[in-house]
Amino acid sequence: MSAESLPDAVPPLHLPRRTRLLLCGAFLLLGAAVVADLVTGPGTTLSPVLAVAPILAGATTRTARVPLIAGAIAIAAVALLELTNSGLPDSVHVTALITVLAATLASAGNVVLVAARERELLHVRTVAEAAQRALLRPPPERIGPLRTAVRYVAAAAEARIGGDLYEVANTPYGVRILLGDVQGHGLPAVETAADVLGVFREAARTEPDLARLAERLDAALTGRPENDRFVTALLLNAAPDGGPVDFVNCGHPNPLYRRAGRVGELEPPLHAPPLGLLGLVGGRYRVGRFEPRPGDLLLLHTDGVSEARNAAGRFYPLAERFAGLHAGSPADVLDELLADVGRWVGLAGLADDAALLAVRWERREHWEH
Template identity: 45%
Template structure:
């Protein structure tokens, strides 16, 4: 439906210059030369310069000059020089329209180049997570609060390391390029340290040092780290991030939290103790959803937060990608408009999951 409406709109815009000239010509013939409609023929090339290329604008301008000459002869305006003034007006607007069309085409080319660079940056920063990592099946969803944006301050990654499958989901304070830069620092440090550090605490400390070197002032990053070994359990390390959601095989929902909360990355220099790892049972048939606060803090028109726990049943779909997409669509419907914050979700299951 959206594509059809967009195509219809493009067709209407393409015919607008010719329609404008036709209306002016008919009005001039019906009303007569006394009203002075003839210079309005220049609306044709003016509109064409806004919606078409320079060649099309030049052709429309030539057509407008022919219409101007024809109507001028019909109305006898060249005897009073009014016809020449109308032609000069049409020629001037046509030149301006051609300049506008060329400028717009250059800007569109520059925008296409910037979008291409952004897509490359997305693949480097938020590259697709592996569909399988060790015994786990992974699916990810990212919804930006900024229209047409592809990257932001939310981050995620899944790494199959010698120490087990390690996962990170985080949220950088703030927005814009500074948040993207910080997310790149955290992800780069995680991808390297996930292979090198033998335990989750060491991995978290290494991330903290990397962030501390980059951040200034009161900026910070909330992060939850998860590790999956050979047993049926997950180990978490939480730096001020929303608690993960565990959906058991029987449909029950749990949001396991640490015994004590720790500050986000970047605020550790205040001298508080770092987070302690805690274990949660995670067996075949269970599902684990890691997410950013853009999900749980999304509000509807009445100000109610998104009830993530009540929507856990939407993840029954056997296909992980479809299940997560169903949940994302429900989140968007809840807000009934653009999100006010980026929303990232990472769904983990064992192979051969049964919904």
């Protein structure tokens, strides 16, 4: 999507009930001030209070005409009060008029500026969403014996992309899955994630050995100029006939699997360093093996989930909550799990990006359905 095709309009403002009450209050204030001024009689005036009306009106809209209309009504009310309250010096009424006019122009100008900022933010977010679709492609719901789902939640409320990454590729060697977490945040982390995904998408279809595939990803990171980032990652290769699953854990949190209501961890045969650090410690990546059964549910996750904290500072009990989730499709399980994480962290929100990828093995009779 090009920048020229982005929308120029500000998205519609959906006013919460309290904000709508502000707009009603602005016009009620106009009427109340006029009535109070008439009741109190000569010698006193509330006309300067009318300057609040366009300010309240401006807080409820993204179009300048609303505070301008409220200001015009307020100015008319000040003029009316000047005619009915002649006991005050003209300087008082002039001051009230200038005050209301200044508040009206300031409120209208503020609305214009806020609308321009929101339009700019909309452009940025639209580009970010297009970048996310190119970088993190949603996996197919079904691949042979596997049923998959993925969810990604950025820690920053306005963010769309970050340092977590995933990919599911159907290759001549089986279904290959990658889930990773780049050290650090911001654009450098996104650039590193893009590099890893690019190498994986090519090497996953040409490299028969899973450990060698991990080494190629490690080499791609260490070969980057001025590279100081590493990536924890999980690599899986699921046999196309529902047979054994090979996996390599590169310094990443162990995946969980649920079988008949019980949850266990996929322990690697050897703890290995993250991608980008293998050369510092030497050795090689080792391949582990998992024998799935129909109905097994495998959960890959980043530490944004397992290290989510509640108000008391306690980590989210992922294995315990995963065991208690209702059975359903992988997508249903991830939605329920993320909702539970949201309740756990409360208003504080996630401190880190969170990626979840679920894989369930279907019975053979369901493969084609």
